[in-house]
């Protein structure tokens with residue numbers, strides 16, 4: 001039967017929404033920016049203090065590479081992910097080898113490091129994204145150098161054959177999976193993650209079977225969610241996933257260029273989380289998590305900036321520093337004495353979220369004078 005009514009469609013194959021509203025990789029600016037970079041050099045390489053799996057402090061090198069990018073992104077993509085800004089589909093195996101050599105050159109062969117995080121804007125061991133001979137080279141070389149390796153993957157890419165292959169080449173390495181939310185509805189409608197909780201559990205089971213370490217990323221405040229809901233949901237997700245993970249890293253939303261969340265933000269329909277919400281989530285969950293062997297870290301990328309998790313502007317650096325300190329010490333004392341007048345605003349916003357039909361995720365402005373803002377055209 002053919003429908004002539006617009007609402008019902010005209011019998012044609014339906015068009016997916018992302019074909020209509022999202023193709024930032026094809027805008028002239030995006031193409032120009034991608035073609036401006038040198039595919040033989042990594043995006044960035046830096047060193048940070050870290051903890052080894054046994055808890056000892058060490059220095060870790062992070063290597064972010066320019067790759068063909070995540071298969072899921074080219075097909076559909078997560079609503080918050082701006083990794084496509086660093087990918088191009090013409091990156092060759094030769095480019096990948098020279099990026100890796102350049103990373104070693106920049107760090108003097110990872111001098112002073114005990115850990116290396118190799119981030120490929122997708123799944124490290126996905127053959128359509130990264131050449132298998134390059135994967136093998138990185139796995140073997142980092143193992144021979146005695147470095148603990150951390151790579152990232154999507155849950156559905158964790159197949160028994162591939163994980164076995166990885167474990168043979170770099171036994172005991174860490175595989176970090178961006179689960180984002182322990183809730184199928186949020187995974188599907190807020191994050192557009194491309195896999196379900198069931199698939200994540202299956203991946204975790206396979207990682208354990210191959211004696212690989214499990215790191216889980218959670219996203220604080222996905223789009224279309226109020227501040228209050230984000231606080232309640234993430235607090236319960238972290239206690240759940242910490243039972244199955246060696247490490248949980250909670251990433252408060254930071255708005256990346258060209259993403260669906262960026263559109264909402266520029267339209268004033270999304271506001272990044274308050275730093276106070278992160279402090280509250282840590283305080284609520286601390287006791288239960290300390291009974292597990294799981295390490296929980298919260299890293300507010302762009303913390304204190306308008307596009308990252310932020311407060312009023314005057315207390316931000318102090319609160320970000322306390323959160324960062326907590327990720328290392330695991331001590332709630334880091335937050336004692338921390339206060340600011342804006343805390344009252346945060347409290348009433350979250351309380352309103354539970355009782356009023358507030359627009360999802362929009363929240364209130366936290367910066368500048370309210371009267372000036374209202375007078376602005």
Ligand code: SF4
Pocket residue numbers: 070071072073077078081082083121122154178193
């Ligand atoms: S799976 Fe990861 S890399 Fe791929 S679109 Fe989602 S967040 Fe980005």
Ligand SMILES: [Zn+2]
Pocket residue numbers: 311312313314315316340341342343
């Ligand atoms: Zn403040």
